[in-house]
Amino acid sequence: MYLIEKSLKLSENVYEIWVNAPHVTRNAKAGQFVIIRTDENGERIPLTISKISGDLVRIIFMAVGKTTHALAAVPAGGAISDIAGPLGCSSAIKKYGTCVLVGGGVGIASTPVIAQDLKDAGNRVIGILGARNADFLILEDEMAEICDTLLIATDDGSKGHHGFAADLLKQVIGEEKVDAVWIIGPTIMMKVTSNVTREPGIKTFVSLNPIMVDGTGMCGSCRCVVDGKTKFACVDGPEFDAHQVDFDNLMQRQRYYMEHEKEALAQWKEHQCTCGGQH
Amino acid sequence: MGDRNVAVRLKDFGEVDNGLSPKEAVEEAGRCLQCKKPACVDGCPVNIDIPAFVALIAKGEFLSAAESIRQQNLLPAICGRVCPQETQCEALCILGKKETPIRIGQLERFAADQERAKGLTVPARKTATGKRIAVIGSGPAGIVAAGELAKEGHDVVLYESLHAPGGVLTYGIPSFRLPKDVVRAEIDLILAMGVDLRLNHLVGRTVSYEELKEYDAILLGTGAGLPYFMGIPGENLSGVYSANEFLTRVNLMHAERFPEFDTPVARMSRVVVVGGGNVAMDAARTARRMGAKVTLVYRRREEDLPARAAEVHHAQQEGIEFITCANPVRILGEQAVTGIECIRMQMCNLDESGRPIPEPIDNDIFTLDCDVVIQAIGQGPNPVLVSQIPGLDKGRAGNVVTGEDGGTSHQKIFAAGDVTTGAATVIMAMGGAKQAARSISKMLANR
Ligand SMILES: Cc1cc2nc3c(=O)[nH]c(=O)nc-3n(C[C@H](O)[C@H](O)[C@H](O)COP(=O)(O)OP(=O)(O)OC[C@H]3O[C@@H](n4cnc5c(N)ncnc54)[C@H](O)[C@@H]3O)c2cc1C
Ligand SMILES: Cc1cc2nc3c(=O)[nH]c(=O)nc-3n(C[C@H](O)[C@H](O)[C@H](O)COP(=O)(O)OP(=O)(O)OC[C@H]3O[C@@H](n4cnc5c(N)ncnc54)[C@H](O)[C@@H]3O)c2cc1C
Ligand code: SF4
Ligand code: SF4
Numbered sequence: 237m238y239l240i241e242k243s244l245k246l247s248e249n250v251y252e253i254w255v256n257a258p259h260v261t262r263n264a265k266a267g268q269f270v271i272i273r274t275d276e277n278g279e280r281i282p283l284t285i286s287k288i289s290g291d292l293v294r295i296i297f298m299a300v301g302k303t304t305h306a307l308a309a310v311p312a313g314g315a316i317s318d319i320a321g322p323l324g325c326s327s328a329i330k331k332y333g334t335c336v337l338v339g340g341g342v343g344i345a346s347t348p349v350i351a352q353d354l355k356d357a358g359n360r361v362i363g364i365l366g367a368r369n370a371d372f373l374i375l376e377d378e379m380a381e382i383c384d385t386l387l388i389a390t391d392d393g394s395k396g397h398h399g400f401a402a403d404l405l406k407q408v409i410g411e412e413k414v415d416a417v418w419i420i421g422p423t424i425m426m427k428v429t430s431n432v433t434r435e436p437g438i439k440t441f442v443s444l445n446p447i448m449v450d451g452t453g454m455c456g457s458c459r460c461v462v463d464g465k466t467k468f469a470c471v472d473g474p475e476f477d478a479h480q481v482d483f484d485n486l487m488q489r490q491r492y493y494m495e496h497e498k499e500a501l502a503q504w505k506e507h508q509c510t511c512g513g514q515h
Numbered sequence: 516m517g518d519r520n521v522a523v524r525l526k527d528f529g530e531v532d533n534g535l536s537p538k539e540a541v542e543e544a545g546r547c548l549q550c551k552k553p554a555c556v557d558g559c560p561v562n563i564d565i566p567a568f569v570a571l572i573a574k575g576e577f578l579s580a581a582e583s584i585r586q587q588n589l590l591p592a593i594c595g596r597v598c599p600q601e602t603q604c605e606a607l608c609i610l611g612k613k614e615t616p617i618r619i620g621q622l623e624r625f626a627a628d629q630e631r632a633k634g635l636t637v638p639a640r641k642t643a644t645g646k647r648i649a650v651i652g653s654g655p656a657g658i659v660a661a662g663e664l665a666k667e668g669h670d671v672v673l674y675e676s677l678h679a680p681g682g683v684l685t686y687g688i689p690s691f692r693l694p695k696d697v698v699r700a701e702i703d704l705i706l707a708m709g710v711d712l713r714l715n716h717l718v719g720r721t722v723s724y725e726e727l728k729e730y731d732a733i734l735l736g737t738g739a740g741l742p743y744f745m746g747i748p749g750e751n752l753s754g755v756y757s758a759n760e761f762l763t764r765v766n767l768m769h770a771e772r773f774p775e776f777d778t779p780v781a782r783m784s785r786v787v788v789v790g791g792g793n794v795a796m797d798a799a800r801t802a803r804r805m806g807a808k809v810t811l812v813y814r815r816r817e818e819d820l821p822a823r824a825a826e827v828h829h830a831q832q833e834g835i836e837f838i839t840c841a842n843p844v845r846i847l848g849e850q851a852v853t854g855i856e857c858i859r860m861q862m863c864n865l866d867e868s869g870r871p872i873p874e875p876i877d878n879d880i881f882t883l884d885c886d887v888v889i890q891a892i893g894q895g896p897n898p899v900l901v902s903q904i905p906g907l908d909k910g911r912a913g914n915v916v917t918g919e920d921g922g923t924s925h926q927k928i929f930a931a932g933d934v935t936t937g938a939a940t941v942i943m944a945m946g947g948a949k950q951a952a953r954s955i956s957k958m959l960a961n962r
């Protein structure tokens with residue numbers, strides 16, 4: 237069992253937890269993830285390592301289905317049965333010159349560690365955070381501290397640019413020379429936003445989030461098509477060259493268990509009611 | 516007692532083979548000729564003293580029989596069930612020449628089951644040597660090596676990337692052939708010898724190769740878990756599984772009991788399994804228990820099926836349709852699988868192993884409707900760790916090259932099991948692990 241030392245709600249449906257897992261923190265690097273299982277009957281789900289502090293791993297996640305809701309319900313001082321990691325390859329950190337980090341929605345969770353490492357490698361780092369509205373904006377202060385420049389976009393204009401992060405990215409590359417870009421967020425956002433850097437040929441990374449089981453390269457559930465070839469995101473990725481990724485295939489595979497997911501969530505919610513919110 | 520009735524067993528994941536009753540076991544053991552030069556022993560990769568334990572069963576001394584087996588085999592209840600006995604010990608039993616060979620595997624299982632029912636005793640350890648050894652992977656190779664090394668008094672840390680130990684025994688082989696409580700009991704016994712099991716540790720990521728070097732010796736038992744795909748169009752449609760994924764979802768994660776367990780697996784009505792080995796049979800029979808109509812497509816002839824004869828027989832009994840001399844060329848569907856296109860094969864000249872080479876027959880194509888395709892066409896060594904060890908000698912398939920002693924091109928690193936041989940058998944993995952463990956103790960004693 238692994239202790240959850242802190243648990244807080246960041247915005248509607250978005251949570252931050254700190255898990256005590258020294259085996260994970262020892263070698264964790266930017267861009268890597270963990271796989272957790274809340275309990276003995278639980279599913280293995282991947283979540284990005286959002287920060288490390290001593291023996292604690294920070295995870296920021298959106299409660300979308302059964303497992304993430306159950307995870308949000310574990311109070312500080314509670315425990316989860318498993319956390320494996322760090323998994324996947326680390327981000328390709330080196331000195332590029334000027335780097336732009338675009339985070340969308342809960343995908344912003346992945347950006348601080350990458351931004352910090354890029355910074356430490358001597359890059360100028362521009363952050364662009366996009367969210368539905370100001371309430372959904374996370375880690376703004378943290379990113380503002382790390383980045384040389386931080387830009388904000390909200391879909392409804394409640395903060396910063398009224399529109400998409402992609403608009404801001406377009407603006408930045410129109411104004412100055414950009415050497416590398418990271419885009420991390422919902423798949424559709426990564427697909428659309430990476431088109432901005434395709435034409436100018438700027439090196440762009442996206443962090444893919446296919447459905448995983450083991451996270452060790454053993455099952456092939458996480459396979460994605462990159463440059464026409466099949467890659468296992470859990471061991472070959474999760475970051476890949478955005479301009480080579482078959483996003484449509486990824487979205488199609490992500491949807492496969494939709495009916496199951498609805499059922500599992502409905503059942504979980506029902507169970508929560510009958511026992512007065514107690515597990 | 517034999518196999519459970521087909522109609523009943525298809526409704527659950529309970530063990531198909533009931534094993535022998537005490538009376539049957541004593542009778543069967545009584546047939547043994549107690550050969551002076553027992554050929555059967557040569558057929559067993561870990562050289563169990565077969566006549567000795569069989570004689571004890573014949574006398575009704577079941578626990579002593581189990582004790583005798585344990586001298587050579589730390590996982591008797593598992594091997595008795597899944598060893599390909601018909602090509603090993605039983606193939607060489609002298610009685611096989613005229614009548615049926617002694618059912619050695621069944622007797623081994625019987626003795627081990629009797630022993631487990633009475634409660635297992637933890638084997639004793641020698642005095643502590645103060646040497647620290649890292650064993651990577653908790654499949655049969657890693658488990659057995661850890662046990663043998665702990666017995667010698669070494670401190671053993673056993674790393675496993677998943678949340679449960681056992682490797683293929685836990686996530687691959689279905690419970691209707693190998694019940695998970697049997698696996699757990701035999702593994703727990705070994706762990707109870709003082710092995711420090713660290714789950715959720717993917718070595719190569721959680722622990723770096725540099726950190727491993729601090730151990731006095733390292734044993735690689737990481738298996739051959741990397742699934743191969745055919746490389747045909749349509750392979751990345753939803754509903755195309757590797758056998759590993761499909762079996763892991765069910766065996767390890769219990770998707771058959773969704774939503775009581777959270778992990779889903781496709782709701783399938785028609786399944787095509789590609790391949791002809793044990794893994795293909797396990798996937799097909801698992802899909803059958805999930806209520807699907809199952810067709811197995813294999814590119815060679817029925818007599819070439821690499822799976823154990825008993826498994827093919829069980830699969831046929833359970834209503835799995837076999838289409839041999841056919842190979843998939845394309846998986847059909849827009850988003851999810853709707854069918855699979857196959858081409859008929861003819862058998863041409865012989866290959867090195869004396870088997871005919873399958874060649875496609877031009878334009879002889881047919882289509883099978885299905886909603887799930889499971890590929891069981893083989894696996895290679897998982898590269899995550901081995902690719903990070905500089906200068907480690909590897910074969911063409913990425914397997915770690917070892918000498919007879921289990922040693923690799925690095926002095927402190929030994930390897931055993933599927934990572935050295937490619938997909939093989941439980942007992943081969945165990946045999947290799949025992950050898951490597953002996954070599955490690957020898958190396959450490961000489962230092
Ligand atoms: C490398 C990686 C890093 C991720 N990091 C984060 C993160 O930092 N924060 C965050 O909120 N989310 C992250 N995700 C997504 C997260 O894994 C899913 O939201 C989670 O699995 C949903 O589980 P559920 O049971 O709550 O929802 P479900 O109702 O089961 O599923 C909701 C959606 O999540 C996806 N999903 C379901 N099961 C899995 C699975 N086993 N593996 C991957 N995706 C699945 C599916 O596309 C599905 O449509 C990451 C995914 C990957 C692959
Ligand atoms: C479906 C199926 C059915 C089979 N049926 C039979 C049968 O009937 N009879 C028979 O004799 N054989 C059978 N086999 C083959 C047999 O199971 C294998 O030969 C045997 O399990 C190999 O043992 P191993 O210890 O080398 O590897 P594995 O059993 O593969 O174990 C390797 C372990 O290492 C772990 N691991 C891998 N990399 C790392 C890492 N970097 N860090 C930490 N842990 C790691 C894995 O998670 C796994 O637990 C079958 C195989 C399959 C897949
Ligand atoms: S371990 Fe396998 S080969 Fe050896 S005696 Fe037992 S069944 Fe036969
Ligand atoms: S060869 Fe057959 S008959 Fe002879 S000892 Fe072995 S099991 Fe008994």
Ligand code: FES
Binds near residue numbers: 453
């Ligand atoms: S999640 Fe199984 S191979 Fe990547």
